[in-house]
Amino acid sequence: MTTRVTHEDVIAIIKGTDVRLDWKKLDHKESLTDQGADSLDMISIIFAFQEKYGVEITDESISAGEWLTIDKMVINLDKVLPKKQEN
């Protein structure tokens, strides 16, 4: 599956925040909260996504766990980005 947002994009955005993770051991499928991020870190990460892409990420999707892993972030960012114009 090809997405417009890559894993590298997501990781670069997270690195631009104040969130400290063990980047060498980062597991894309594991929850970031299980890899050292706390609740405030997650707020910072979501906010950084919103600013970078100009999108709105809902409380409901966060509560549903849709933004916990790098993999999910890549997929869900692609979903919330505006659809491409059809010619």
Added chain:
Amino acid sequence: MIGINNIGCHIASERVSNLEKTEKHGVTNTFITEKIGMTSLARKQSSEKASDLCILAYDNLAERVTESVLEDIEFLCVCTQNGDYQLPHTSAIVQAKLGAPKNCAAFDISLGCSGYVYSLHIAKSFMESNGLKKGLLFTSDPYSNIIDTNDKNTDLLFGDGATATFLTENPVFDVKNGIFETDGSRFDHLIKRNNGLLVMNGRGIFEFTMKEVPAIVYKCLETNGLKKEDIDLFLFHQASKYIVDNICRRMKLEPEKTPFVVKDYGNTISSTIPMMLINYLEDTTKQNLLVCGFGVGLSIASSILRRR
């Protein structure tokens, strides 16, 4: 022109330890020290009311000034949203407890964390337009009355305290032009519900702060003809270490210019800024101070204090 002559403060003497709440709230010591930034919170006696804290802050002010503060006091206001009663206004109770003259205007200002900046401007305008020369501005918002101790979002943040600012025509700091903004669409991000308990949307507050604080600070600088480099201190409301650190990082401010001082007593709402200001009243190396309060409303205000 009316400005800040002196400030007294009272920080409630009892402490509750945040480090003893880590298990209860599922957080780490690091989270408390590095993110919340408050290892303990000041707690008033349960019988103490907002007006009692005001009187204690006044007592501290009276020790700091040589002239008689109460003599000829013509203005008194209390910034609070947790006053002694829903009515009457707490400022009337403070006026009576102080034994201040009857020819003294007294009213409350209902604002939270933006309250000190707003109140300074309201007090200054009211006093100048009515020719009043000496006034007292109190901040006293005891949140311990409304905290749900099982709520991680609010149980680790707020401390009890009060301040008393002496406003005169011979001030240490002049109050320059302010900027005031409101986003009422987010009113429920920090709200006392009908059960009497405070509820906070931490994410909403963070996003509001990160977007709006830098913007209003730049507007405040511009309206006062100043640049970031002209400011000796940025006194931000002490919401949490996380918030202040992120503002500092986002605005590329020097950490030495953005103090965070509430480690031992917590976020005292409208009192955080005047409690910091006390430390700089006599520090003449600090000429231009930018103050910025933000919170309940959601409301935000910023102003410049310039040493006379």
